[in-house]
Amino acid sequence: xxxxxxxxxxxxxxxxxxxxxxxxxxxxSNFKLGGPADIYIRPQTEKAFVAAIQLIRQEDxxxxxxxxxxxxxxSDLGIRGIVCQLSPEMAGxxxxxxxxxxxxxxxxxxxxxxxxxxxxxxxxxxxxxxGSVGGAVVMNAGAYTGKMADIVLRSQYLDAEGQVRTLEATxxxxxxxxxxxxxxxxxxxxxTTFKLQPAPAQDIYDEMSDIALRRYKSxxxxxxxxxxAFKRPPGHFAGKLISDSGLKGFWHGHAGVSxxxxxxxxxxGKSNASEVLEVFHIVQNKVYENFDVMLYPEVKFIGDxxxxxxxxxxx
Ligand SMILES: Cc1cc2nc3c(=O)[nH]c(=O)nc-3n(C[C@H](O)[C@H](O)[C@H](O)COP(=O)(O)OP(=O)(O)OC[C@H]3O[C@@H](n4cnc5c(N)ncnc54)[C@H](O)[C@@H]3O)c2cc1C
Numbered sequence: 001x002x003x004x005x006x007x008x009x010x011x012x013x014x015x016x017x018x019x020x021x022x023x024x025x026x027x028x029s030n031f032k033l034g035g036p037a038d039i040y041i042r043p044q045t046e047k048a049f050v051a052a053i054q055l056i057r058q059e060d061x062x063x064x065x066x067x068x069x070x071x072x073x074x075s076d077l078g079i080r081g082i083v084c085q086l087s088p089e090m091a092g093x094x095x096x097x098x099x100x101x102x103x104x105x106x107x108x109x110x111x112x113x114x115x116x117x118x119x120x121x122x123x124x125x126x127x128x129x130x131g132s133v134g135g136a137v138v139m140n141a142g143a144y145t146g147k148m149a150d151i152v153l154r155s156q157y158l159d160a161e162g163q164v165r166t167l168e169a170t171x172x173x174x175x176x177x178x179x180x181x182x183x184x185x186x187x188x189x190x191x192t193t194f195k196l197q198p199a200p201a202q203d204i205y206d207e208m209s210d211i212a213l214r215r216y217k218s219x220x221x222x223x224x225x226x227x228x229a230f231k232r233p234p235g236h237f238a239g240k241l242i243s244d245s246g247l248k249g250f251w252h253g254h255a256g257v258s259x260x261x262x263x264x265x266x267x268x269g270k271s272n273a274s275e276v277l278e279v280f281h282i283v284q285n286k287v288y289e290n291f292d293v294m295l296y297p298e299v300k301f302i303g304d305x306x307x308x309x310x311x312x313x314x315x
Contacts, residue, residue, distance in 0.1 A: 067105065109128070124207040
């Protein structure tokens with residue numbers, strides 16, 4: 001049985017760690033949904049992150065680590081145990097020669113901006129992805145011209161025993177929207193070093209603004225979402241299958257499929273996580289019925305769910 005008071009009092013003693021009890025997750029997730037976390041912590045430094053995880057491991061408390069929560073749907077019932085969110089408070093970015101090292105909480109957009117200002121190319125593709133470095137490495141986030149796998153040199157991470165270790169580029173085992181960390185969910189990215197190439201800053205800014213414009217034109221950025229709801233099925237595009245199933249612009253209560261980009265499941269600000277989950281099921285079933293193609297969620301379902309979750313593939 002999780003002794004919340006005891007956990008709170010022990011974690012509270014760690015320096016540079018913000019902590020709260022029964023904290024609603026809705027304001028901290030891009031979907032703007034999610035019930036309370038029993039205990040919610042936000043480390044301000046890598047040292048505080050390591051200390052908190054080591055204590056949590058020693059005590060065997062239930063733990064969920066999140067970045068900016070842009071690729072997750074958190075249940076209305078919330079999350080039991082401890083949620084550690086790596087936010088831009090733990091977001092140091094350092095550049096040495098052509099290498100940029102960032103703490104896991106750093107925003108990708110800040111990284112891209114810093115890289116461009118230093119005349120270092122390679123991160124422009126990530127400039128419009130709204131997540132953190134940690135979440136992006138876990139998911140092998142990618143867009144347009146690149147993906148994390150192209151630029152990651154090494155990561156420092158905490159292993160299942162709470163030891164700090166280093167993972168070299170190839171050991172990340174990157175694959176489509178996955179990595180070593182998807183297969184080892186008890187390991188957590190502390191920071192990552194990226195290998196970049198010198199280039200004229202103006203060229204990088206031009207690439208970033210071109211990408212920003214493409215996103216603005218094609219994505220429903222004014223609605224809460226978690227980006228592309230489903231992974232790209234081999235030989236198809238999820239958005240096209242959804243659109244060809246007549247679901248583009250479909251609403252189910254206050255949640256639905258974007259009319260601008262059928263790959264995005266959105267909500268209008270009045271929905272709840274269960275209703276959004278129903279849309280995942282409706283879309284998955286309808287596309288399967290029509291085309292015999294199973295769409296597997298790219299979005300992760302976090303917290304306590306009473307409902308059945310959509311079928312996933314191996315990750
Ligand atoms: C409008 C919009 C557009 C998007 N466009 C793209 C796109 O073009 N390409 C793309 O790939 N994605 C895109 N996404 C999805 C999302 O932004 C990326 O997957 C992003 O990399 C997730 O980062 P995050 O910090 O939000 O991770 P979270 O959503 O917080 O977490 C994702 C997963 O990583 C785990 N995790 C997070 N941090 C750590 C850590 N430090 N150590 C270990 N595990 C961790 C979590 O437990 C969870 O399982 C988009 C999302 C939105 C809302």
